[in-house]
Amino acid sequence: MRYLPLSPADRGAMLAKIGAPDVDALFADVPLSAQRPVTGFDLPDHQGELEVERALARLADRNVAAGSVPSFCGAGAYKHYVPAAVDHLIQRSEFLTSYTPYQPEISQGTLQVLFEFQTQVAMLTGMEVANASLYDGSTATAEAVLMAQRITKRPKAILSGGLHLHYVETVETVANLHGVTKRALVTPGTEEDLDSLIDEQTACVVVQSPDVFGLLRNIKRLAEVVHTKGALLIVVVTEVVSLGLLESPGAQGADIVVAEGQSLGNGLNFGGPYVGLFATREKYVRQMPGRLCGQTVDSLGRRGFVLTLSTREQHIRRDKATSNICTNSGLCALAFTIHLSLLGEEGFTRLAALNHAKAVTLANRLAAVKGVSLVTSSFFNEFTIRLSKPAADVVETLAAKGILGGVPASRLSPSDRDLRDLLIVAATETNTDEDIEAFAAALEEVL
Amino acid sequence: MATNNQGRPSQPGAAQALDLPTISGATISGDRGLDHEEPLLFELGRAGQCGVDLPDVTISDDRLGGQRRKGPIGLPGLSEPEIVRHYVRLSRMNYAIDAGLYPLGSCTMKHNPRLNEKLARLPGFGDLHPLAPASASQGALALISELMSWLTTLTGMPAVAMSPKAGAHGELCGLLAIRAAVAARGELRHRVLVPESAHGTNPATAAFAGFTVDEVKATPEGRVDLADLKAKLGPDVAAFMLTNPNTCGLFEGEVIAMAELVHEAGAYFYCDGANYNAIAGRVRPGDLGIDAMHINLHKTFSTPHGGGGPGAGPVVLSARLAAFAPLPLLVHDENGFRLVEELEGVPAGAKPFGRMSAFHGQMGMFVRALAYMLSHGRDGIRQASEDAVLSANYVLASLKDVMSAPFEGPCMHEALFDDTWLAGSGVTTLDFAKAMIDEGYHPMTMYFPLVVHGAMLIEPTESESKESVDNFIHVLRVMAEEVKAGKKDRFEGAPRLAPRRRLDETAASRKPVLKWKAE
Numbered sequence: 001m002r003y004l005p006l007s008p009a010d011r012g013a014m015l016a017k018i019g020a021p022d023v024d025a026l027f028a029d030v031p032l033s034a035q036r037p038v039t040g041f042d043l044p045d046h047q048g049e050l051e052v053e054r055a056l057a058r059l060a061d062r063n064v065a066a067g068s069v070p071s072f073c074g075a076g077a078y079k080h081y082v083p084a085a086v087d088h089l090i091q092r093s094e095f096l097t098s099y100t101p102y103q104p105e106i107s108q109g110t111l112q113v114l115f116e117f118q119t120q121v122a123m124l125t126g127m128e129v130a131n132a133s134l135y136d137g138s139t140a141t142a143e144a145v146l147m148a149q150r151i152t153k154r155p156k157a158i159l160s161g162g163l164h165l166h167y168v169e170t171v172e173t174v175a176n177l178h179g180v181t182k183r184a185l186v187t188p189g190t191e192e193d194l195d196s197l198i199d200e201q202t203a204c205v206v207v208q209s210p211d212v213f214g215l216l217r218n219i220k221r222l223a224e225v226v227h228t229k230g231a232l233l234i235v236v237v238t239e240v241v242s243l244g245l246l247e248s249p250g251a252q253g254a255d256i257v258v259a260e261g262q263s264l265g266n267g268l269n270f271g272g273p274y275v276g277l278f279a280t281r282e283k284y285v286r287q288m289p290g291r292l293c294g295q296t297v298d299s300l301g302r303r304g305f306v307l308t309l310s311t312r313e314q315h316i317r318r319d320k321a322t323s324n325i326c327t328n329s330g331l332c333a334l335a336f337t338i339h340l341s342l343l344g345e346e347g348f349t350r351l352a353a354l355n356h357a358k359a360v361t362l363a364n365r366l367a368a369v370k371g372v373s374l375v376t377s378s379f380f381n382e383f384t385i386r387l388s389k390p391a392a393d394v395v396e397t398l399a400a401k402g403i404l405g406g407v408p409a410s411r412l413s414p415s416d417r418d419l420r421d422l423l424i425v426a427a428t429e430t431n432t433d434e435d436i437e438a439f440a441a442a443l444e445e446v447l
Numbered sequence: 448m449a450t451n452n453q454g455r456p457s458q459p460g461a462a463q464a465l466d467l468p469t470i471s472g473a474t475i476s477g478d479r480g481l482d483h484e485e486p487l488l489f490e491l492g493r494a495g496q497c498g499v500d501l502p503d504v505t506i507s508d509d510r511l512g513g514q515r516r517k518g519p520i521g522l523p524g525l526s527e528p529e530i531v532r533h534y535v536r537l538s539r540m541n542y543a544i545d546a547g548l549y550p551l552g553s554c555t556m557k558h559n560p561r562l563n564e565k566l567a568r569l570p571g572f573g574d575l576h577p578l579a580p581a582s583a584s585q586g587a588l589a590l591i592s593e594l595m596s597w598l599t600t601l602t603g604m605p606a607v608a609m610s611p612k613a614g615a616h617g618e619l620c621g622l623l624a625i626r627a628a629v630a631a632r633g634e635l636r637h638r639v640l641v642p643e644s645a646h647g648t649n650p651a652t653a654a655f656a657g658f659t660v661d662e663v664k665a666t667p668e669g670r671v672d673l674a675d676l677k678a679k680l681g682p683d684v685a686a687f688m689l690t691n692p693n694t695c696g697l698f699e700g701e702v703i704a705m706a707e708l709v710h711e712a713g714a715y716f717y718c719d720g721a722n723y724n725a726i727a728g729r730v731r732p733g734d735l736g737i738d739a740m741h742i743n744l745h746k747t748f749s750t751p752h753g754g755g756g757p758g759a760g761p762v763v764l765s766a767r768l769a770a771f772a773p774l775p776l777l778v779h780d781e782n783g784f785r786l787v788e789e790l791e792g793v794p795a796g797a798k799p800f801g802r803m804s805a806f807h808g809q810m811g812m813f814v815r816a817l818a819y820m821l822s823h824g825r826d827g828i829r830q831a832s833e834d835a836v837l838s839a840n841y842v843l844a845s846l847k848d849v850m851s852a853p854f855e856g857p858c859m860h861e862a863l864f865d866d867t868w869l870a871g872s873g874v875t876t877l878d879f880a881k882a883m884i885d886e887g888y889h890p891m892t893m894y895f896p897l898v899v900h901g902a903m904l905i906e907p908t909e910s911e912s913k914e915s916v917d918n919f920i921h922v923l924r925v926m927a928e929e930v931k932a933g934k935k936d937r938f939e940g941a942p943r944l945a946p947r948r949r950l951d952e953t954a955a956s957r958k959p960v961l962k963w964k965a966e
Binding site for chain 2: 174324400414
């Protein structure tokens, strides 16, 4: 077996040193009734690289990769071009095969990366502090709600109707254990009335912008209302590239900003692993979940970095910790930060502008198709259209024609009849004018 | 010294190797040979430079509703060569399993096969949108189904929830399934019992899931005190969380009796599967009476740790809990595979407790884990467990005369020592572990588990050759002998040969500097 270095002779010598007759003796504490022979598992034996690659490649070939066809799927995960250097660098052994940097003397690489990552996230979100990542945008949103409940000591979280439904459900799963959540109802393409739902029991209002239908929300006004009621405003960003073109949530009054960072550096990966960004005001730093990297000096006075404020965390505080999170998204955060470093200010703002320009072109072209009307008036790189037929059927027909034509809103909420004809469509720098024309032409045929 | 005809040394001299020339004091550059200092990105970059080429864009009719950013973000600009050098230099400040033995107990730093990296990057997996139509993702759903089949077959459990994103997330999933099952019986049970030796995530997760936590004592033999467990069980207990093999590296031999006690009390038996890598392919947790167990794919099935993630924590569930698995559910019917993503439309009998995260789990990790399983097969998975246990016992047997082991062997996949043997030496567990860095090793896990004073937990894993383990043992033996000989200088303030000496963690937390600021 190519991954196991011990030879039978090695094993014999080691057993002799231990003083055990055979390896079974080392399992003497395990009840015999619970031990089975290898044949007791109905599974195949080991295989060579070639055979394994062949088996998995066969499965991969049955999927339609976003880059292989005109693709317009978004709704929380976006197809972007990732520079080749990113994937090369994250596969450096020293990044890929190291553990959480608990031994800072020999982990300065990972630690400096995290410090730079935190700085970049704080800059993008317009916040004072950011952590070293959470699992993804949805779990980061849930953590933000729990943090708001802790800070305000109030139970209620109000969830905008424009929040991605998977995020809503993720939040509800944990936030209802410690408080209550209230879903606001929205007409897609409009802003719902959140103001009247806020009361003195409200810990936070959670609003996504651009929202799941692509609409840019008026954060500034909402922040003022939320703050007058003593609650916190949590802003969720599922398309982090939008921050290259839009005013940051922090500048508009957000108290906690969470984001899905997949768009930078990370592939679509059928939903994971992704990377959750989490940023807030400095005064709340000791209530934050997850790891934080801080600057310090070593015993010779040289600058260095360590994991810090660990007394918030599970390995120190156990049942009093701010979160149970341990392993997070280190390598995805690395990919994020390398991609953003390559872009820099100029590249990032240009990338964002390019995405918006593609989306405007796509919106104009699709709106000209008979049976299509534009639902979202102000947007970044994603918008919703209403079709003259059920969107799920249209998407399947388009897929048969070799076009991934967006995400039917009903995919997120199959039982909501009002969403049946709505299609959420995203455009990024990866979409060519030919892609857009092919999509529009196919839609003309289908509708 | 032998030289060639250009006057260049042609062979290294053994004597010189022993007497390394050193430059005392600073070099001109501040770098030392291959050890480069590296500034922060923000100190390197400058306005106008960029590491990508993108076309010019003019947006005449933006649809941003007046929300366009007015000021700059402040990101530095660098070209690609500068970026590549920055990260390569940073990478060289890290220790890694690819570079050396990484004996971090309870973390399982085993080899990460590169085939698995290659396969996860196949466009059909890596470039597949999570909400692509079912017709465009049948291969991905089939892969998840096959991985589920491996996990349930290996563990002897009927069901598995795939969406948890790491071990602690899996614990949460398991406890929320238990919470839902208790509620479905119309009962109120608010307590969760956790052994005092448990990982910190166990009590943290129980509290996160809305339970109060009670500790169960350990016996002098490093196992759960059955009498204490029995005394603490009651009608208000929802679950008992056990790590088995436990964090002392020992198998809880009374596990079946514990399961009976827990079930008699009407509670559920949760197993922290962090140490499943010791028994995979040999013992099925389902045969031990366990109701739920998360499996760290980044430990047992070797998806890379990546400097702190991503991981994946699927949870296998017993028949008593299977119905409560969270959304989404993978179903197979005459049209092939599809995901059921909301309560309406779940198969008969299913009562999902909710949703753990957006989409459907760590697909990238699933590909890697399945590649590991197919590569190893049932025989290789079993052999890996046996070799891991063998290596740990070999370390224990080879060092217990110079270091002190608190419990009698055999151990499972990790060897635990305490600091009894350091008493009076002036050297602490921390000093000893940090001195290992100077010898080219990553320290073992220190001061965990908490039930042992000055704990040192060593997990060599199955990935090390006998020669490698022998070298490691030799180094630790000599170090231990030096401690005993009173040579404590090399331990105080160690390490000396790492990119940094010990860092001031107190200063870091007293006045946190969590990001770079322009001066």
